[in-house]
Amino acid sequence: MSGYILRRVLHLGPVLLFISVIVLFVFRIIPGDAAVIRLGDNADPEAVTALRRTLGLDKPLPLQYLDWLGNAVRGDLGQSYINKQSVLSLVLEKLPATLELALLGVALALAISLPIGILTALHRGTWIDQLARVLALVGFCMPRYWLAVLLILLLAVRVPWFPAAGFADLTEDPLLNLRHAALPVLSVAFTLAAVQMRFLRSSLLDVIGQDYVRTAYAKGLRHRAVVLRHALKNTLIPFITVVGLELGNLLGGLVVVEQIFSWPGVGWLMIQSITHRDYAVVQGAVLLTATGFVLINLVVDVAYAYLDPRIRYT
């Protein structure tokens, strides 16, 4: 087990290195010169040359990469062109808002998907099952941004129960914060719950077809006891993996949701920075998001191996 974890952590090194190469490669081929972008098109050429030297843009690309990587490892991801704030502190400042949406979204999704998923497996083929499957399919295919717009239309415009956009600090006014979070969290949770429900139902039904479940039936247990006590336990392990991977994917999905609800998280910061051509911030935010994504996947993989005694990766 510890060998497996060690191997996975060692494997992380090259992946992170590739991420950094891709990020630098992508952002260094920006049409136009970073110095010109910062100083404006009509800037004095001498000032541009001086700034290029200060930024290290006059060096060969591999050297620029090493400089940048060296700084990044030490936590220095550069400065915002706009307000000169450190990129790392800017992103970390916005991170709690993003995490709040992600965690509340996943928690609400679980509260919906677990009971309904189990119910559909218990009542397979009944109208409950059919209805839940249709709902899950709708949720699965529904673009999150459309759902967000529909929720605004129904619960903010038609019936003004929740604010259509905005944010309040959780520590200052928790209730107002939750009111603002309601619609974004709902739009995150519904699509997540659909994926989880589909997965839980199909894997429960898969497990129910196995020999040990037949044994449980043979010794006289009732359907409900078999599903809840025997089948569910073995389904929860891959289910946790799916939930973990979804949390990683949410990092991308939240960009649009945060934009719609003007929720000041990392995704919102990214779009604002793109609009203001503040490339240093975009670059830093993309690098940190990808790193977060890889780390979440690593934790999920390790948790999977830890939870399932049958799995010992070789």
Added chain:
Amino acid sequence: MTVSSRGSPVASSSGTGSAIDDPRLPMRDARAARVPPLARLWRDRAALAGLVLFLGILALALFAEWVAPFDPAAVHVRDRLQLPSTTYLLGTDELGRDVLSRIIFGARVSLAVGLIAVGVAATIGIVLGLSGGYYGGLADSLIMRGLDGLLAFPAVILALAIMTVLGPSLVNATIAIGIVSIPTFARITRGSILSLREKEFVEAARVSGATDRYLMARVLLPNCLSPLLVQASVGFANAILTEAALSFLGLGIQPPTPSWGAMLDSGRKYLDQTPWYSFSAGAAIFLVVLSLNLLGDGLRDALDPRLQGRT
């Protein structure tokens, strides 16, 4: 995975040895032969509904000039932000353009971006996966680590980063979505090739003098088409979703070209006046994604050897 073998009487990638559905084969499973994949797909009502829905949307896109009641760019200033009426079936936008016509022409844009992006991604992904899986060694490691690097980004974030650099446009959105979709196709192809590489029918073809190129293109590739076909339909849906997300964020297709994502975004400013504007653009995205997912689910079931023989 269903195997339709060429050049060999025995082929199965599932490891169970029961999945042979080519009617030309003498050793086929009698029950499986009763229900070939296409017939199973035909009998799957959900998949059929998906196919009909998709073909309907495709027809609208192809014949947009004849079907759309108005020119999608025609501005009717006096009829700004109208609710649905007999003249404008889905109302009008902030410039008085007919929403229905823009949705119909938007289908053309969405489907074209999705199709080209998935086509390019599938071609590059299959070539990378085939050569990596077939040759193995250093080339395989390099290809796979590079793709791992790409997979380490959430798709929307990577597409956003690429669009930031390339600038918003139709072609650039297609390129960005194409790049983001490559790794999945490569991994699926490679996985299938690894399991097929050592099979007897491949060995037989090799012994009978087939070149590497022939083996890859004519022996191995046809045998891993099933999962790729399923991925193509799911990937198509994802590409349309990503394009709409980029356009929604203002980083995809630029006005005045009609785009569902951009319409959804502009429409939300007028939700209290004409909710149909934003609603119908979102509904269009939803319907095309639904049709492709129903079709993908149907294909997966129809091509799954474990379900063969079921009616």
